[in-house]
Amino acid sequence: MKTLEQKILNEGTVLKGNILKVDSFLNQQLDVDFLMQMGEEIKNLYSDTEITKILTIESSGIAIAVAAGAAMHLPVVFAKKSMSANVAGEVLTAGIHSYTHGNDYTAIVTKKYISKTDKILIVDDFLASGEAIRGLLEMVGQAGAEVAGITCAIEKGFQNGGDDLRKRGYRVESLAIVESMDESGIVFRK
Amino acid sequence: MKTLEQKILNEGTVLKGNILKVDSFLNQQLDVDFLMQMGEEIKNLYSDTEITKILTIESSGIAIAVAAGAAMHLPVVFAKKSMSANVAGEVLTAGIHSYTHGNDYTAIVTKKYISKTDKILIVDDFLASGEAIRGLLEMVGQAGAEVAGITCAIEKGFQNGGDDLRKRGYRVESLAIVESMDESGIVFRK
Numbered sequence: 001m002k003t004l005e006q007k008i009l010n011e012g013t014v015l016k017g018n019i020l021k022v023d024s025f026l027n028q029q030l031d032v033d034f035l036m037q038m039g040e041e042i043k044n045l046y047s048d049t050e051i052t053k054i055l056t057i058e059s060s061g062i063a064i065a066v067a068a069g070a071a072m073h074l075p076v077v078f079a080k081k082s083m084s085a086n087v088a089g090e091v092l093t094a095g096i097h098s099y100t101h102g103n104d105y106t107a108i109v110t111k112k113y114i115s116k117t118d119k120i121l122i123v124d125d126f127l128a129s130g131e132a133i134r135g136l137l138e139m140v141g142q143a144g145a146e147v148a149g150i151t152c153a154i155e156k157g158f159q160n161g162g163d164d165l166r167k168r169g170y171r172v173e174s175l176a177i178v179e180s181m182d183e184s185g186i187v188f189r190k
Numbered sequence: 191m192k193t194l195e196q197k198i199l200n201e202g203t204v205l206k207g208n209i210l211k212v213d214s215f216l217n218q219q220l221d222v223d224f225l226m227q228m229g230e231e232i233k234n235l236y237s238d239t240e241i242t243k244i245l246t247i248e249s250s251g252i253a254i255a256v257a258a259g260a261a262m263h264l265p266v267v268f269a270k271k272s273m274s275a276n277v278a279g280e281v282l283t284a285g286i287h288s289y290t291h292g293n294d295y296t297a298i299v300t301k302k303y304i305s306k307t308d309k310i311l312i313v314d315d316f317l318a319s320g321e322a323i324r325g326l327l328e329m330v331g332q333a334g335a336e337v338a339g340i341t342c343a344i345e346k347g348f349q350n351g352g353d354d355l356r357k358r359g360y361r362v363e364s365l366a367i368v369e370s371m372d373e374s375g376i377v378f379r380k
Contacts, residue, residue, distance in 0.1 A: 029303045030252075030266040032259030059249030059268070062220075066256045069222030076220040078249070082291070101272070113219045 001041050001175040004153065005188050007034065014181045018128075018156065019100075026125055026153060030063050038175055039067030042123065042151050045173045046072075051121045051148045053077060055114070055140065057107055057132055064153055065123040074121075077114060079107040079136060092142045094135035099128065107135045114143035127152040127174060130161025137170075149173060157189050191231050191365040194343065195378050197224065204371045208318075208346065209290075216315055216343060220253050228365055229257030232313065232341050235363045236262075241311045241338045243267060245304070245330065247297055247322055254343055255313040264311075267304060269297040269326060282332045284325035289318065297325045304333035317342040317364060320351025327360075339363060347379050 013021040025031035042064075051072065056065035057079040069076040079094075082105070090111040097104050114120065122136050133150055140147055147170060155162045155174035158181075165172050177189035203211040215221035232254075241262065246255035247269040259266040269284075272295070280301040287294050304310065312326050323340055330337055337360060345352045345364035348371075355362045367379035 023300060024303075028267065028270070028300050030256060030259065030268070032256055032266055033263055035256065036260055059252060059270075062249060062252045063256050063266075066220060066222055066225065066253050067260075069220065070226055070257075070260065073223055076222055076253075077218065078220070080218070080249075110213060110218050113214075 001038070003034075004038065004176045007031075008154065008176060008178075009186060012186065014183060014186065018159070018181075020126075020154065020156070020178065020181060020186075022154065026064075027060055032063075035063055035067040036070065038064060038153060039069070039071035041175055042068040042121075042173075043071040045151065046121060046149055049121075049148050049171075050119050052118045053114070054121050054123050055079070055109075055136055056123045057081070057136060060126075061124040061132075064125055068121070068123050068151070076123075077109060079109045079139065081105045081107060083108060092139040094138040094142075096135035097131050099131065107132075107139065109139050111143065114140060114145050116144040118143070118145040119148040120145050121148050122150045124152045126154050126156070127162050127172070128156040128159045130159075130165055133161065133165065151175070154178065191228070193224075194228065194366045197221075198344065198366060198368075199376060202376065204373060204376065208349070208371075210316075210344065210346070210368065210371060210376075212344065216254075217250055225253055225257040226260065228254060228343060229259070229261035231365055232258040232311075232363075233261040235341065236311060236339055239311075239338050239361075240309050242308045243304070244311050244313050245269070245299075245326055246313045247271070247326060250316075251314040251322075254315055258311070258313050258341070266313075267299060269299045269329065271295045271297060273298060282329040284328040284332075286325035287321050289321065297322075297329065299329050301333065304330060304335050306334040308333070308335040309338040310335050311338050312340045314342045316344050316346070317352050317362070318346040318349045320349075320355055323351065323355065341365070344368065 149171040157177040179189040339361040347367040
């Protein structure tokens with residue numbers, strides 16, 4: 001998505017530790033009109049695929065998942081990172097390591113919101129090591145549902161997550177793939 | 191909003207501890223088409239008010255804030271509940287007590303995303319004691335910005351949060367106000 005690549009070049013900052021900071025439109029402030037355009041792009045990418053539900057993980061995945069859900073007229077389910085009064089009954093869980101926060105957590109989804117007949121599109125803001133996606137795939141597997149695809153706004157192509165998932169046969173469509181980045185600039189995959 | 195009241199009656203569950211569980215459309219699964227209708231309703235409620243930005247808090251406020259932002263073509267800023275690599279530079283902070291999780295946390299917003307000239311609409315999913323809203327108001331105050339209004343999907347009218355804010359002069363518009371609730375039923379404020 002050329003407009004996203006341009007936005008990353010204009011507004012993104014590369015920080016130490018392979019961090020691409022895009023907090024002006026995706027991770028702290030949300031450029032909602034642009035977010036809705038990303039949702040339309042996701043709809044177009046998967047227009048040939050039957051999808052019944054979108055799955056993401058709190059909290060920065062929620063905004064882009066809602067944008068995709070609005071474009072596709074599909075419900076969104078978001079995995080939680082801790083138990084709360086709103087999670088009750090049987091649950092699906094997966095242990096996930098966060099490289100951003102440097103900790104481990106258990107992602108949780110109420111079991112009844114993913115059924116065997118669902119065709120799930122997994123949506124997140126970033127795809128780097130693929131650790132969060134791995135956890136979401138584990139939960140979809142527990143539910144016996146089908147994975148229709150995996151999409152994210154920004155894939156860090158120089159980490160292994162996205163390409164590993166492609167090798168495993170998943171249809172991964174990222175709106176922008178950063179091939180390399182450092183203080184001198186950001187290069188996107190052609 | 192009559193359609194929201196009907197949805198709460200159809201899908202909501204009252205649990206011990208004054209918990210209204212609406213995880214089928216607002217807190218775990220998101221009914222995105224309905225969410226976008228709530229966004230349109232918020233737009234209509236504040237159509238006579240100049241607003242430059244929407245402020246919410248992660249994570250369950252993000253979805254309805256994005257819906258409002260989409261309807262109003264406004265950016266959304268969401269306060270974070272912990273520091274992360276995506277928060278850098280000067281920040282606004284406020285201590286908040288969570289009755290849902292039974293803990294205290296510090297909400298954080300990067301300072302540059304709320305300026306003195308902003309007219310802020312605060313959006314959240316629930317308004318009960320008003321503790322999260324109090325924290326967001328504190329941060330808007332630190333930034334020297336103006337509060338144009340406060341809105342939520344579901345206000346628990348039998349707790350003090352919303353009415354206290356109205357007494358303090360804030361324009362609080364809730365899409366549904368629960369006057370009372372127990373196992374036998376839910377009554378909305380007229």
